[in-house]
Amino acid sequence: xxxxxxxxxxxxxxxxxxxxxxxxxxxxxxxxxxxxxxxxxxxxxxxxxxxxxxxxxxxxxxxxxxxxxxxxxxxxxxxxxxxxxxxxxxxxxxxxxxxxxxxxxxxxxxxxxxxxxxxxxxxxxxxxxxxxxxxxxxxxxxxxxxxxxxxxxxxxxxxxxxxxxxxxxxxxxxxxxxxxxxxxxxxxxxxxxxxxxxxxxxxxxxxxxxxxxxxxxxxxxxxxxxxxxxxxxxxxxxxxxxxxxxxxxxxxxxxxxxxxxxxx
Amino acid sequence: xxxxxxxxxxxxxxxxxxxxxxxxxxxxxxxxxxxxxxxxxxxxxxxxxxxxxxxxxxxxxxxxxxxxxxxxxxxxxxxxxxxxxxxxxxxxxxxxxxxxxxxxxxxxxxxxxxxxxxxxxxxxxxxxxxxxxxxxxxxxxxxxxxxxxxxxxxxxxxxxxxxxxxxxxxxxxxxxxxxxxxxxxxxxxxxxxxxxxxxxxxxxxxxxxxxxxxxxxxxxxxxxxxxxxxxxxxxxxxxxxxxxxxxxxxxxxxxxx
Numbered sequence: 001x002x003x004x005x006x007x008x009x010x011x012x013x014x015x016x017x018x019x020x021x022x023x024x025x026x027x028x029x030x031x032x033x034x035x036x037x038x039x040x041x042x043x044x045x046x047x048x049x050x051x052x053x054x055x056x057x058x059x060x061x062x063x064x065x066x067x068x069x070x071x072x073x074x075x076x077x078x079x080x081x082x083x084x085x086x087x088x089x090x091x092x093x094x095x096x097x098x099x100x101x102x103x104x105x106x107x108x109x110x111x112x113x114x115x116x117x118x119x120x121x122x123x124x125x126x127x128x129x130x131x132x133x134x135x136x137x138x139x140x141x142x143x144x145x146x147x148x149x150x151x152x153x154x155x156x157x158x159x160x161x162x163x164x165x166x167x168x169x170x171x172x173x174x175x176x177x178x179x180x181x182x183x184x185x186x187x188x189x190x191x192x193x194x195x196x197x198x199x200x201x202x203x204x205x206x207x208x209x210x211x212x213x214x215x216x217x218x219x220x221x222x223x224x225x226x227x228x229x230x231x232x233x234x235x236x237x238x239x240x241x242x243x244x245x246x247x248x249x250x251x252x253x254x255x256x257x258x259x260x261x262x263x264x
Numbered sequence: 265x266x267x268x269x270x271x272x273x274x275x276x277x278x279x280x281x282x283x284x285x286x287x288x289x290x291x292x293x294x295x296x297x298x299x300x301x302x303x304x305x306x307x308x309x310x311x312x313x314x315x316x317x318x319x320x321x322x323x324x325x326x327x328x329x330x331x332x333x334x335x336x337x338x339x340x341x342x343x344x345x346x347x348x349x350x351x352x353x354x355x356x357x358x359x360x361x362x363x364x365x366x367x368x369x370x371x372x373x374x375x376x377x378x379x380x381x382x383x384x385x386x387x388x389x390x391x392x393x394x395x396x397x398x399x400x401x402x403x404x405x406x407x408x409x410x411x412x413x414x415x416x417x418x419x420x421x422x423x424x425x426x427x428x429x430x431x432x433x434x435x436x437x438x439x440x441x442x443x444x445x446x447x448x449x450x451x452x453x454x455x456x457x458x459x460x461x462x463x464x465x466x467x468x469x470x471x472x473x474x475x476x477x478x479x480x481x482x483x484x485x486x487x488x489x490x491x492x493x494x495x496x497x498x499x500x501x502x503x504x505x506x507x508x509x510x511x512x513x514x515x516x517x518x519x520x521x
Contacts, residue, residue: 207441208441213432
């Protein structure tokens with residue numbers, strides 16, 4: 001892509017946007033109690049919460065890719081009727097307050113829920129207050145980000161490649177695997193990153209549906225929220241840890257994965 | 265005349281206590297406090313304070329009472345970060361001292377009511393919970409408040425007093441969240457306040473236990489030094505401390521201070 005000088009009318013709003021987005025982060029950094037950093041970081045539970053956050057966000061992203069990419073294909077390519085309604089329905093979690101999402105998950109998957117009560121009766125498994133519930137809550141909130149991104153990529157992709165593959169005898173599944181998927185890989189990568197970041201920061205649905213217990217369901221955002229109740233300094237340090245780890249992960253991925261995709 | 269009385273009441277009483285001088289201003293409709301009154305109050309006060317706020321609005325034309333109900337510690341944090349408010353009512357002394365410690369309170373806080381813990385179970389008590397000891401049963405789904413919030417701190421004290429090691433499935437972020445889980449039937453029991461059980465109606469049953477008497481939670485309130493509407497703040501505090509206000513608190517399951 002040709003690099004251009006930024007048009008003047010874009011410069012001021014762009015600069016304002018940067019200030020607006022970066023200033024709160026700067027505030028966090030300025031107010032971090034650097035001298036207490038060591039003690040606060042080694043406090044019991046911090047590593048545990050961080051590990052749980054990373055694992056559950058990654059699992060939520062994996063589930064979202066497995067289920068969300070096919071859904072995006074249906075939304076972008078299938079000729080099924082009612083796609084507009086379907087699209088509106090699956091993006092509901094984007095506008096739903098996450099706490100409401102958590103209650104809704106209870107009503108379906110809780111032990112008194114429509115599916116959950118049946119599950120508890122037949123198998124004895126109850127989902128709420130488990131790490132599984134964390135992954136479910138995060139997936140519910142984060143998957144739409146991936147679906148929207150991938151759908152956008154599919155719509156922008158040139159269908160003539162797929163037509164060519166079909167003409168050359170590839171069946172529809174092969175075409176999807178060998179042509180469509182590589183074509184939209186950057187979109188899937190970007191969507192996954194968005195999805196992972198959203199899952200990592202998820203608070204409302206998680207604390208509602210999965211509850212809060214150190215080691216099983218207390219992710220970093222929950223730990224930050226509760227630390228804020230007692231010790232705001234500790235909350236700042238915890239936020240910083242989450243921030244550093246997520247930014248580092250995204251940069252690493254960008255080099256290894258997105259970088260290649262974006263260059264393609 | 266009314267304004268003068270109110271000013272006198274403010275100067276004399278500060279946050280200190282029920283003063284009958286200001287109470288007399290509350291009677292006169294259409295005069296006295298007006299504008300917007302902002303009250304930051306502990307989540308457990310939601311129902312009583314909402315009613316008292318409507319009553320105050322009815323007594324004074326042109327007065328709007330708005331509430332910020334949340335966990336006391338979250339409110340204390342918001343106040344120390346400069347959130348504008350006229351009255352702060354905390355569910356314990358610790359969070360009040362966060363506010364008084366930073367000189368945000370106008371005078372000394374007044375303890376206006378108190379609350380004890382109670383076990384909340386879903387209607388019909390499906391798990392047959394009888395007392396605190398049931399919180400050690402691993403097979404039950406149990407909720408307590410997180411130790412960071414007042415009801416959780418009080419819970420730790422009663423468990424220590426009872427010699428019970430609780431095995432909760434979740435440590436909720438505030439007492440209403442714990443109660444919600446009982447109402448939804450998702451936990452077999454939760455440790456909440458007596459008032460929460462009273463407010464929940466038919467879906468929740470309360471079980472009292474002897475150890476609760478050892479951990480009585482005092483609720484202090486104060487007007488704030490930077491209150492945008494000190495006159496209305498004073499009127500609200502007086503209403504809470506009045507016989508009427510105290511009766512409303514008692515009806516909701518609170519105890520006299």
